[in-house]
Amino acid sequence: MKKQDLINLIKYAIKAPSGHNSQPWKFKLEENSITIFPDYERILPVADPDNHELFISLGCALENLIIAAGYFGYHTDTDIEMKMEDPFKESIRVEFSSGNNQNYDRLFKNIEIRQSTRNKYNKAVIPPAHIEKLNEAGNQDQVLFLLFTEPGQIEPVIEITKRATVLQLSKKGFIKELMQWIRFNRKTAKKTGDGLYSRAIGSPSVPKWLGKLFLNLTLDPKREARKNVNLMKNSSGILIFIAKENNKEAWVNLGRSFQRVAITATPLKY
Numbered sequence: 001m002k003k004q005d006l007i008n009l010i011k012y013a014i015k016a017p018s019g020h021n022s023q024p025w026k027f028k029l030e031e032n033s034i035t036i037f038p039d040y041e042r043i044l045p046v047a048d049p050d051n052h053e054l055f056i057s058l059g060c061a062l063e064n065l066i067i068a069a070g071y072f073g074y075h076t077d078t079d080i081e082m083k084m085e086d087p088f089k090e091s092i093r094v095e096f097s098s099g100n101n102q103n104y105d106r107l108f109k110n111i112e113i114r115q116s117t118r119n120k121y122n123k124a125v126i127p128p129a130h131i132e133k134l135n136e137a138g139n140q141d142q143v144l145f146l147l148f149t150e151p152g153q154i155e156p157v158i159e160i161t162k163r164a165t166v167l168q169l170s171k172k173g174f175i176k177e178l179m180q181w182i183r184f185n186r187k188t189a190k191k192t193g194d195g196l197y198s199r200a201i202g203s204p205s206v207p208k209w210l211g212k213l214f215l216n217l218t219l220d221p222k223r224e225a226r227k228n229v230n231l232m233k234n235s236s237g238i239l240i241f242i243a244k245e246n247n248k249e250a251w252v253n254l255g256r257s258f259q260r261v262a263i264t265a266t267p268l269k270y
């Protein structure tokens, strides 16, 4: 394969979501393969002490890579090597050969338009045909995928999320770490190409010092928890992804499952 074709595939891989948009991945290109490595310089020790979010993010990038490769006509073989504790031996190798026979057109087109939305939804009922598509996308190896639409299923999740939000935002270390990843204005966001652009998380675009001051003075964990509750109550459903085993390989597969659901859901209208 030409180097440019490999680089093109990476362009789609890195459109994947990641915790705090930390983009904790590195890629090695070889003649007919791309290997994804964790980037331990981009960890989130407070938000993600066991790095499970990091490996989920790698899984999301892997799923994009596989779908993009399929779209461009390649068959892929994936080898997830996560047994060793040595970070240099943790890798996800994707080998490309010709002869893909699956139709990835629809999914591929959604890679570029999928995004994390933190706005209020309209609580419309999801048609059964859509639910079927999402279930099919979410049910992957090592992952339990649950789609809750009934109030009786959703209420307990809301309660847990509310308590978790208060706990998380009451931690000074969490806020300090989060602030390192907030890009308070467009110029900084463009320069770093990573992190959370403040306008995308509902805050005004301001100079960094002012943004930090504003956040420190106004952040109220209980109010943020109420905001989350309101968002969840106005959603059509809640998706839950559970890794059946608590290890890196299962976390990667969970990321694959999440990403496939996300890009399957992106164009669905109802």
Ligand SMILES: Cc1cc2nc3c(=O)[nH]c(=O)nc-3n(C[C@H](O)[C@H](O)[C@H](O)COP(=O)(O)O)c2cc1C
Pocket (backbone or CB within 6 Å): 015, 016, 017, 018, 019, 020, 021, 052, 053, 054, 056, 057, 060, 114, 115, 116, 117, 118, 195, 196
């Ligand atoms: C493992 C993981 C955890 C995430 N956790 C949160 C979260 O707690 N709150 C949130 O608003 N977004 C969360 N996100 C979404 C990211 O912030 C988002 O993917 C990133 O900012 C890039 O934006 P995009 O998804 O629109 O491309 C998470 C994403 C991943 C993959």
